[in-house]
Amino acid sequence: MWEYIIPIVTLIVGAVGGFFIGVFYLRKQLEKMQSDPEMIQKMAKQMGYNLNKQQMTRAQNMMKNQNQNMNKNQKMPRR
Numbered sequence: 587m588w589e590y591i592i593p594i595v596t597l598i599v600g601a602v603g604g605f606f607i608g609v610f611y612l613r614k615q616l617e618k619m620q621s622d623p624e625m626i627q628k629m630a631k632q633m634g635y636n637l638n639k640q641q642m643t644r645a646q647n648m649m650k651n652q653n654q655n656m657n658k659n660q661k662m663p664r665r
Contacts, residue, residue, distance in 0.1 A: 620649040 619625045626645055630637045637645065 616649065620646060
């Protein structure tokens with residue numbers, strides 16, 4: 587019986603842990619990207635877009651605003 591329970595529990599714990607590590611990594615990458623215009627330009631080119639200076643500034647401001655809104659939502663207690 588334990589030979590069935592232990593692998594299932596291990597799989598669940600690994601999946602949950604991997605999810606949270608992935609979210610943490612993605613947030614750190616987005617924080618780095620908002621301060622580095624070259625990374626934003628590279629990402630845009632991979633998606634097939636070529637951003638000019640005005641579009642780049644808009645994209646940076648949008649990312650900063652999103653980050654600030656995410657931080658506000660995390661700090662507010664839920665009822």
